[in-house]
Amino acid sequence: MTGLDGAHATHLLEQMLRVRRMEERCAELYTQTKIRGFLHLYVGEEAVAAGILENLGPDDAVVATYREHGHALLKGTPMTAILAEMYGVAEGCSGGRGGSMHLFDAANRVYGGNAIVGGGLPVAVGLALADKLAGRDRVTACFFGEGAVAEGEFHESMNLAALWDLPVLFCCENNLYAMGTALARSESQTDVAIKAAAYEIPSWPVDGMDVLAVDHAAARAVDAVRNGGGPHFLELRTYRFRAHSMFDAERYRDKAEVRTWRERDPIDLLADRLRQEGLLDDAGLADIEARVAAEVDGAVAFAEAGTLEPVETLTRFVTSEPHAGREVR
Amino acid sequence: MTGLDGAHATHLLEQMLRVRRMEERCAELYTQTKIRGFLHLYVGEEAVAAGILENLGPDDAVVATYREHGHALLKGTPMTAILAEMYGVAEGCSGGRGGSMHLFDAANRVYGGNAIVGGGLPVAVGLALADKLAGRDRVTACFFGEGAVAEGEFHESMNLAALWDLPVLFCCENNLYAMGTALARSESQTDVAIKAAAYEIPSWPVDGMDVLAVDHAAARAVDAVRNGGGPHFLELRTYRFRAHSMFDAERYRDKAEVRTWRERDPIDLLADRLRQEGLLDDAGLADIEARVAAEVDGAVAFAEAGTLEPVETLTRFVTSEPHAGREVR
Amino acid sequence: MATTTYREAMREAMRDAMRRDERVFLMGEDVGAYGGCFAVSLGLLEEFGPERVRDTPLSESAFVGAGIGAALGGMRPIVEIMTVNFSLLALDQIVNNAATLLHMSGGQCNVPIVIRMTTGAGRQLAAQHSHSLEGWYAHVPGLRILTPATVDDARWMLWTALEDPDPVLMFEHGGLYGMEGELDEALGPVDITRAAVRRRGADVSVITYGGTLPVATAAAEELAARGVDAEVIDLRTLRPLDDETILSSVARTHRAVVVDEGWRTGSISAEISARITEAAFYDLDAPVSRVCSAEVPMPYARHLEEAALPRVPDVLRAVEEMGLGG
Amino acid sequence: MATTTYREAMREAMRDAMRRDERVFLMGEDVGAYGGCFAVSLGLLEEFGPERVRDTPLSESAFVGAGIGAALGGMRPIVEIMTVNFSLLALDQIVNNAATLLHMSGGQCNVPIVIRMTTGAGRQLAAQHSHSLEGWYAHVPGLRILTPATVDDARWMLWTALEDPDPVLMFEHGGLYGMEGELDEALGPVDITRAAVRRRGADVSVITYGGTLPVATAAAEELAARGVDAEVIDLRTLRPLDDETILSSVARTHRAVVVDEGWRTGSISAEISARITEAAFYDLDAPVSRVCSAEVPMPYARHLEEAALPRVPDVLRAVEEMGLGG
Numbered sequence A, B: 001m002t003g004l005d006g007a008h009a010t011h012l013l014e015q016m017l018r019v020r021r022m023e024e025r026c027a028e029l030y031t032q033t034k035i036r037g038f039l040h041l042y043v044g045e046e047a048v049a050a051g052i053l054e055n056l057g058p059d060d061a062v063v064a065t066y067r068e069h070g071h072a073l074l075k076g077t078p079m080t081a082i083l084a085e086m087y088g089v090a091e092g093c094s095g096g097r098g099g100s101m102h103l104f105d106a107a108n109r110v111y112g113g114n115a116i117v118g119g120g121l122p123v124a125v126g127l128a129l130a131d132k133l134a135g136r137d138r139v140t141a142c143f144f145g146e147g148a149v150a151e152g153e154f155h156e157s158m159n160l161a162a163l164w165d166l167p168v169l170f171c172c173e174n175n176l177y178a179m180g181t182a183l184a185r186s187e188s189q190t191d192v193a194i195k196a197a198a199y200e201i202p203s204w205p206v207d208g209m210d211v212l213a214v215d216h217a218a219a220r221a222v223d224a225v226r227n228g229g230g231p232h233f234l235e236l237r238t239y240r241f242r243a244h245s246m247f248d249a250e251r252y253r254d255k256a257e258v259r260t261w262r263e264r265d266p267i268d269l270l271a272d273r274l275r276q277e278g279l280l281d282d283a284g285l286a287d288i289e290a291r292v293a294a295e296v297d298g299a300v301a302f303a304e305a306g307t308l309e310p311v312e313t314l315t316r317f318v319t320s321e322p323h324a325g326r327e328v329r
Numbered sequence C, D: 001m002a003t004t005t006y007r008e009a010m011r012e013a014m015r016d017a018m019r020r021d022e023r024v025f026l027m028g029e030d031v032g033a034y035g036g037c038f039a040v041s042l043g044l045l046e047e048f049g050p051e052r053v054r055d056t057p058l059s060e061s062a063f064v065g066a067g068i069g070a071a072l073g074g075m076r077p078i079v080e081i082m083t084v085n086f087s088l089l090a091l092d093q094i095v096n097n098a099a100t101l102l103h104m105s106g107g108q109c110n111v112p113i114v115i116r117m118t119t120g121a122g123r124q125l126a127a128q129h130s131h132s133l134e135g136w137y138a139h140v141p142g143l144r145i146l147t148p149a150t151v152d153d154a155r156w157m158l159w160t161a162l163e164d165p166d167p168v169l170m171f172e173h174g175g176l177y178g179m180e181g182e183l184d185e186a187l188g189p190v191d192i193t194r195a196a197v198r199r200r201g202a203d204v205s206v207i208t209y210g211g212t213l214p215v216a217t218a219a220a221e222e223l224a225a226r227g228v229d230a231e232v233i234d235l236r237t238l239r240p241l242d243d244e245t246i247l248s249s250v251a252r253t254h255r256a257v258v259v260d261e262g263w264r265t266g267s268i269s270a271e272i273s274a275r276i277t278e279a280a281f282y283d284l285d286a287p288v289s290r291v292c293s294a295e296v297p298m299p300y301a302r303h304l305e306e307a308a309l310p311r312v313p314d315v316l317r318a319v320e321e322m323g324l325g326g
Ligand SMILES: Cc1ncc(C[n+]2csc(CCOP(=O)(O)OP(=O)(O)O)c2C)c(N)n1
Pocket: A067, A115, A116, A117, A118, A144, A145, A146, A147, A148, A149, A173, A175, A177, A178, A179, A244, D029, D058, D060, D082, D086, D089
């Protein structure tokens, strides 16, 4: 990459910080039992969502996993609606019915929040198929972890997307572990990008801790997909700083490894670089942190003020209303 | 290949003819409604089963598809028991309960006869896992069509076998069509051997119409698998001379293509070569045909004389007998 | 009125749907070049081309999931799973996505997809190719389950199903494709929420659907000859069940026999029996009776398969055991 | 007698099985290095090593199928599917191979595999992670379905299950793992074909299994306070159902309530209701009542999930509606 656009980079820094601070607050709220169920945090992986979503427009779609808070936020879902969803209140982006693993926001084309590993891939392929059939130049970005690569649905989806030349951007968030299973203990071929190539899908690995590298790679890939280049695949090499979920003793990796990776914290990396180039000073960073803190506080306040849906409407949304039933003819 | 072992080659010719004549008779019996249900014939593909099974021993296992008559026969299942099975009589190798798609023969380690495309692959992986855990040097040969390559189970099974270094020989019978779907319309990457390589499984394509080539490749592959070389993959390039099943109008391919392939009939290819080298004459071929005809006639007679299982025992074999139920303690 | 087969009626329904609505397309294994595994889609490729009559690889989970995604993207896919037996490979997509997306999203993401599949036994296809799992699917909230059993329903249910904003599964019994019947060409889209009384009767309600409707009807004729006036109810939809039609019939007949090709234990007939008992316990002259398939993986041998399936004599016996026509 | 948790009892059962029989091994996602998703297999990797406590990739269909193959090959695999929700991805292997191989092969190929999985809701895991599909599996001939609900069954059912020559599925309700109870360490392998009467009673039979046994028991205590003497039956096995124990109870109480966390329509409770009615129609003082989950994909919000699940007040209401303890 040549040169550094300070404004753009600073914006990416702020985006990553919005995710980081939101996630950190979620962890606190979980210990306070304000948030329940399973909670999967994105801390350490922020550069991936920030770099890729920077390159998507409002008409583009996102399909993600249960570790999707950051993706929804950066696709445009208000933090207020995200926090409210985790509180299980009616003001949540899924009306309190989805929770942490199922953030939906049709207006911003966020199609979840899928908690079945690999389950989102076919859906992303279908969204892209609809765009192709309708002649729209929209892109569908599908995020999934490297653990999903072992699932049959990964294989079937890769093949369909390539065979039908569909506008999907596959984003494999390779954080080296699927819960406690290291990549080398789940794949005979650990080079994920090579796997994708076996479907004739252009694919390349990206330093997932360097948001500028992700941004740059995403710009090229999204452009190619949007312009009829068919599916593309990015392997984002990143790391999960925290436990898989809130029920993980982390027996499968040692502290030293985590420490080493933390030295490449995507936020620190970019902040330092901006400082070196004189594009950011402590005051500037403090301003950003202040804005982000205010947004997080506001979101929590919004969620706290949320209202519970009445139990009477428990069975709403099992089918659409009003229903298309017809008179007998 | 250097030199030609006449006795061995003649034996392979006879093996292919046993399959060919049996299958041809099955077609007649189907039109006579002696055989019912779905019937998938192996005509044109005989060199694959003949060449590979020649290299397996009695302790080795076979898992095949609904197009498995030849595999069972050449693994050692008597033709009488195979024909009887298709007649649905008690003397059939599966007691008349399996039919054409489900030939089983535990004594010869023939584990079916699986009618779910891709469904046999995980089972073959498991049989090999048992051998590895028990420290036995047995090989499990798994046969499947190129259409199965699109199934998620193919992907998951390849990865497990390679990851765990299991003694499986994957034999992909690439006859270019999955029912009416040509390979190019089902795979973005049509080179099946390359797909297997993506799992780090040694794989190579073989001329599936040349039984000597198949025999040679199988000898190498089986030897490698048996000696701890982990899974191996053979793509056997062959062709189905007849319809997919007895309900196929063959709209998806033209007669010319079929004619061209028939010019490479594996039986004629070998017979001609043996003739050229003076290792077979008309009398010799006539002897073989006579032996085979007698075997087929005998098998049909056996099936015709078969007995129907009494309806009273309909629900046998839902669970094993005697049952392991225990007294309450 | 014109005589047609169930197969042709189904094909006409799809042709009609694709002509009427640009968003409708058909996707599945061998629906195109092969001409349809059971020749249902024969000729559609020629009329609508490979984009709208889309052959898929053998990837049940991915192409069903792709249908779900296409529906979210504004299309109206008809996804054909060759047979219910293979639908097990797509079950995760159907149960965890198609059926749940609307709810999980708080009402934002409805999935207007129609998934068609052949179901049932009776053709000596053995254990892996003879399942009747429509009752299983009827367990899942968020799905609508249809079982067309007449040429009119084969021809006209699809229209209404495609207008449904939510997922609809259509189960077509393999034994019905060749069935001929009088088609009401002017009928138009039909109600898909109600059962139909196919034969009026006063003595016993024979409740069935799909592939066993002919069995129930034949049994009713036989019973008439024995002086027993049987009412035959074709459920048409297994989810939601039309309690009203079922219960009003039983209120008149005081006796019910459910005929269902599924294995007896945990079958949809168990649900129907339980509902009738819950709602009409004091009206019943006898416990609700079930005529189902024997609990055995379907054997290949013809005589064993026939013995395993619910047939006319089994229905007659069930009615006799209620003290009628004995 | 020693106090232990259901989780520890299950772990002890596996440790014991692997010590007793060389052929037994455990395979599944994160059973090893992670320590088990729900810590059930914690410590087993250290004792038995990675060959016998085998972590698998995320490949449900392949590793379940591999378990089936390993069983055919002479091993005695315990395959753990992390939760029933993911078992949908392995359903083809379970239904079309594990359940059918013995039959399709005319009795030659039995499949001695034990497949364990967590089931149920109640922990705010939302629509994709809260299924209770054990009733679905109970529909399939060739499978044996166990639902241990006590520490004794968690500890001792596995032994008998591993001696079974055919496939056995064990459903462990996620809400039970932390439950403490008195373990009979001398019990040894228990019968896996019979239901158990957990509480004797004369007025009504409350029939349940697995995760709702505590609900039924608590309801029975409450009913006792109201002067209603409820009998509580723990089914223990959903396939085959122990009709004898169920019917002999109903013959005494003349009333039955089935409590089941599955969705009401097409639930195993429908089967139980139908069977009781078929066999004991004239003994019943009231129609069999069902207390099930609301027919909705499980919502995340706690108050909605609680409202959707069968709870003590629901059982009390059902009994009241039978004219008892009102
Ligand atoms: C089909 C399926 N199997 C198992 C699980 C349980 N599970 C949830 S997350 C997870 C690990 C996934 O790892 P990866 O795909 O790498 O994503 P990451 O959590 O690392 O972001 C597992 C096994 C699941 N949700 N779905």
